[in-house]
Amino acid sequence: QTSGPVLEKAGDLAAMLTNLEAGDVLFIDEIHRMSPHIEEILYPAMEDGQLDILIGEGPGARSIKLDLPAFTLIGATTRAGLLTSPLRDRFGIVQRLEFYNxxxxxxxxxxxxxxxxxxxxxxxxxxxxxxxxxxxxxxxxxxxxxxxxxxxxxxxxxxxxxxxxxxxxLEVDDSGFDLMDRKLLITLINTFDGGPAGIDSLAASIGEEKHTLEDVVEPYLVQQGFIKRTPRGRVATDKAIEHFAKLNKS
The missing domain is CATH 1.10.8.60 (Helicase, Ruva Protein; domain 3)
Structure with a gap:
């Protein structure tokens, strides 16, 4: 098991692949954060079960192929859109995991x-x-x-x-909202009149990083129907407005 940001050099991934045994599973978390030149090491391993290694430098350099044992590669990402097409298309099965019931x-x-x-x-x-x-x-x-x-x-x-x-x-309410969730929704409803509001403006208003809002806070709120993402920005839904109206009455 490893993660995309950890694989900084082609040799790091090559070492992992050569240490695999038949039937092993290689799990790469945040696979979208691998650099393109690291990805290229995976291509022959995924397609042909081989590892291409360059020996030497300059005109005398030569490429040799090492056969790899049969293994399973699993990649996980929350940003599928950031995967390069060549890498994404080489996976035999692509699944989207939903929230647990x-x-x-x-x-x-x-x-x-x-x-x-x-x-x-x-x-x-x-x-x-x-x-x-x-x-x-x-x-x-x-x-x-x-x-x-x-x-x-x-x-x-x-x-x-x-x-x-x-x-x-712990300030976790009945809907599972924590302080940051409520802060985002209340700011969108009260400061921006329900939206639309750009993510940069929202981030500046509540003093949080844009990427934190996009990757950590927003997905659950969007999935639960409290926020809509539109071309003009984020919009608070009627469900969100009713939710906080009930809280204010109680």
């Missing part, structure tokens, strides 16, 4: 609780899962913080009430 996330939270030796009932697990933005990584992170709360301010057992109190303390 509540049932699966609840099972993940309960399993992690078992691994961490945390007492948690199904209602506590469901409360954490419901606010986890459809992402197991977020669910496990919240579980650990709720566990800390339960141990310090409770009896160590996580039920729905304990989970709710802990998550409110």
């Amino acid at each position: 509540l049932v699966d996330l609840t099972s993940i939270v309960r399993r992690t609780g078992s691994i961490l030796s945390v007492g948690i009932d199904v209602y506590g697990a469901k409360e954490i899962a419901r606010r986890s933005r459809g992402t197991p990584r977020v669910a496990n992170r919240l579980l650990k913080r709720v566990r800390d709360f339960a141990e310090v301010r409770g009896n160590g057992m996580i039920d729905q009430e304990t989970a709710n109190k802990a998550l409110l303390l």
Whole structure:
């Protein structure tokens, strides 16, 4: 397992490929961040199961081919549009992973609780899962913080009430929105009258990096129907406006 930014030299990837054994899986996270000259090492490995190595320099240089054992390459990215066409087209299977549903996330939270030796009932697990933005990584992170709360301010057992109190303390609301989510939506609704607003203007208004908003904050809000991306900028949906109207009344 490695990631795109770590592979700075062609030799780094070549060393990984030559160390593979038959049936191994090579997983490259953030594969879109690999440089083009590193990608070119992968092309013959993916197509022909071979590695092209250049020996020597200048007029006397020669290329030799090394046969690689049969292996599986898996690449992961959140920015599929940044993959070069030659690399993307060489993958035999391209899949898009959606957010996890509540049932699966609840099972993940309960399993992690078992691994961490945390007492948690199904209602506590469901409360954490419901606010986890459809992402197991977020669910496990919240579980650990709720566990800390339960141990310090409770009896160590996580039920729905304990989970709710802990998550409110962490400023994670019923929809799974954290402080940055609410800040973005409230700014879009109040400062920009619901939009459209450019991402650069939004980033400047809330004091956050543009790429953080695009890669971390926005995807969940767009998927849940709270923000629309339009050619003119971001627009708050009726669902977002109604959500905060209800919060203000409560």
